[in-house]
Amino acid sequence: MMNPVSRGLQTQTAVAAVALALVGLPGQAFAEDVVLRALMEDVPETTIVEKMLPEFTEQTGIEVEFQKIGYPDMHDKLVPQLVSSNSYYNLLAVDFLWAGSFPAAGWLTDLTPYIEASGFDMEPFIPSMVDLLNPYDDGLYVLPKYNYSMGLLYRTDLMEDPALRAAYTAQTGKDLAPPATLADYVALSKFMKAEAGIAGAAMQAQRGDPNSMEFSNYLFSAGGAYLDNGTVVLDSPEARTALSLYIDNIKNGAQQGALSATLDDTMRLMCAGDAFSMVSYWWMLAQIDDPEACPAVAGKVGIAVMPGGHGESGGWGWGIPKNVSDAEKEAAWQFITWIQGKEASIARALDGHAPVRSDVFADPAVVAKYPYYDIAAQVVASGKAFPVFTYSAQYQNILGTQLSLAATGETSVDDAITTAAEGLEKLMAR
Numbered sequence: 001m002m003n004p005v006s007r008g009l010q011t012q013t014a015v016a017a018v019a020l021a022l023v024g025l026p027g028q029a030f031a032e033d034v035v036l037r038a039l040m041e042d043v044p045e046t047t048i049v050e051k052m053l054p055e056f057t058e059q060t061g062i063e064v065e066f067q068k069i070g071y072p073d074m075h076d077k078l079v080p081q082l083v084s085s086n087s088y089y090n091l092l093a094v095d096f097l098w099a100g101s102f103p104a105a106g107w108l109t110d111l112t113p114y115i116e117a118s119g120f121d122m123e124p125f126i127p128s129m130v131d132l133l134n135p136y137d138d139g140l141y142v143l144p145k146y147n148y149s150m151g152l153l154y155r156t157d158l159m160e161d162p163a164l165r166a167a168y169t170a171q172t173g174k175d176l177a178p179p180a181t182l183a184d185y186v187a188l189s190k191f192m193k194a195e196a197g198i199a200g201a202a203m204q205a206q207r208g209d210p211n212s213m214e215f216s217n218y219l220f221s222a223g224g225a226y227l228d229n230g231t232v233v234l235d236s237p238e239a240r241t242a243l244s245l246y247i248d249n250i251k252n253g254a255q256q257g258a259l260s261a262t263l264d265d266t267m268r269l270m271c272a273g274d275a276f277s278m279v280s281y282w283w284m285l286a287q288i289d290d291p292e293a294c295p296a297v298a299g300k301v302g303i304a305v306m307p308g309g310h311g312e313s314g315g316w317g318w319g320i321p322k323n324v325s326d327a328e329k330e331a332a333w334q335f336i337t338w339i340q341g342k343e344a345s346i347a348r349a350l351d352g353h354a355p356v357r358s359d360v361f362a363d364p365a366v367v368a369k370y371p372y373y374d375i376a377a378q379v380v381a382s383g384k385a386f387p388v389f390t391y392s393a394q395y396q397n398i399l400g401t402q403l404s405l406a407a408t409g410e411t412s413v414d415d416a417i418t419t420a421a422e423g424l425e426k427l428m429a430r
Contacts, residue, residue, distance in 0.1 A: 034331035035063045038091040039078055042068040043263075044287050045146050045316075046093075048351045049339060056338055062331050064091070070262075071095075071209060075393055082107040082321055090328040091335060092319040094142045096385070097209075097392040099133045102319065103141040104390045109320040110139035114333045124342065124357040126380070133317040135388050142317035143336055144356035146283075149313040149383040150217050150306070151375075152185065153270065153285060154178070154277040157300040158196055167195050179307045182221040185277075186245045189253030192276035200253035202266035202275035207404040210262050212396045213312055213386065215403050217279045218242040220384045221308030226424065227387055235421035243406060243413050250407050259407060273297045279306065282379045285372065286352035305378050313383025315356065391427040398423035 040046040046068055053064045069077065075098065081087040082102070094102060102108050115122060122130070125144055133142040158164055159176055168176040168191060179185035189200030204210040219225070222245070224238035250258050255269055269275040270288060273296035278284075282303055291298040305311065318336045320329050338344060342359055349355050349366045354376075360366060367373050387395060399420045406416035 034090075034328050035065060036091045036328070036331055036335055037065045037067070037089050038093055039074060039089050040066045040068050040093050041071045041074060041095075041316075043071075044352060045283070045354065048348050048353050051351070052339070052344065052347065056335060060334060060338075062335065064335060070264075072262075082323065085323060087321040087323050090321060090324040091332045092321060093145065094133070094317050094319045096132050096314050096316070096388055097396065099142050099317070100135050100389045100392055103136055103139070107322055108141040109322050109329055110141060111143060111320070111333070112139050115140065118333070118337065120337050124359045126356055126358055128313075128380075129315050129356045132313070132315055132385055132388065142319045143340060145316045145318050145340065146354045147313070147315040147356055147380055148281040148283070148354060149315075149380045150213070150280060150311040151282045151379040152179075152277060152304045152306055152311075153280055153282075153288070153301055154304070155275075155297065155300055156302040158192065158276055161196075164192075164195055167191075178304050182218060182242065182245055182307050185221075185307045186249045186253060189249050189277060193253050196276060198273070199255035199269060199275040200277065201249050201255075202261075202269040202278040202280075203250055203254040203258040204261050204263050204266050204280075205250050205254070205258045205404075205407065206260050206262050207397075208400040209396050210400075211403045211407075212400045213314070214279055215243070215246050215399070216312035216384075216386055217306050218246045220310040220312060221306045223308065225384070230428075232421055232425045232428065234424060235418055239417045239421075240413050243403070243417060246403070247407050247413070259404065270294075270301070271297065279311070281354070282376045283352060283354035286370065303372055303375055303379070305375070305382055310382050310384050311379060313380065313385050387424065387428075389428060391430065395424055395427050398427070 046066065050066055057063055078089065078092070081089050082105070092108070114120070129144040129147055133144055134140050159178070165176045168174070171191070179188050191200065192198065193200035204214050219239055219242040222238045222242035224234070224236055224242055226232065226234050255261070255275065263280070266275070266278045266280060267284060267287070270278050271294035285301060285303050288294050288301050289298050318340065320332045342357065345353070345355055345357050345360045346363050346366060349360050349363070350369055355361050361373060361377055386392065402411065402416040402420040405411040406413055
């Protein structure tokens, strides 16, 4: 017997097929000749979607192939395809950092006509996610796929350990509790490294995307910002405090080799029970809570909004290249509406997906499985974004370089912040 989710997905596929006919498609038989190919980041979210591909193919006849690689190589691999006469990838996973440059370069198809012709319901999509991925007013080029807002993941069992609680009180005169400020968090991280015998923080401080995203949490937690109504405000006392604490944690709280570590490295440390905490994506908790994947810490990790009240918010979306055939575009739209529909999104959420639809965050089955979704919703709601504009990816490299130089003592905190701010101003003035 077909389960309710599968039945809902089959109905949704039928609706999508009718919708495609409304935009002048020859029908599903025509779509069966298309093979959709997407370059995907090798992360748990991709695995969740990948497991559902056979069901989509069974219902539609459309094959979908994922090529999975690490994030640092994705942009360089995609751009040559998008500037060519015909892209090999006819379905795009688009990071929010590219959501400014890809449409500006004319590489993406405006999805607005497809949405209007098919009647696809955009109402449930969280507005902040739609806005994050669509910074321009001339169309909608990226449909939200999943969010990666960041929060603080930490070991609840260590917070409750009697010996650690006694040692913390003896050293500080305070009760051991979740940190209220960024300074409190770094102090707690250093305490855990000294007293619990594991890394106080699993940190992804590799130059570029890893450290620029991680540092953004420190910046927002310290009350700093990159922009204020389009004006660069990074050069501030708050930013200097954030970077000083970031470096302190790298040197005195983090694992050995943190300056070359990525997200995958932090996940392995946390999963193995070799770290007290990590500033990371809230949806990683579902993976860590899996007793088969992470038996050392499953059920022993909690999540909180970043100390100070704000963390970094980001997200991915689906796009369709301009330089592919109409048939490929139509098949890609059919897949996008299927995978981002309510039933498929609920099925993915039950498997650990980070929703971009408000109705999924509130779904009873999802909330019953993941009671921390109320905190996750707060993480998403309070998140602040890295600057999204044409040169976001380039700015990651500028900022990441300055963070790395400051962390290794090759430049001062003051000079690193000033240079990073000037770099942002120059790129925004282009």
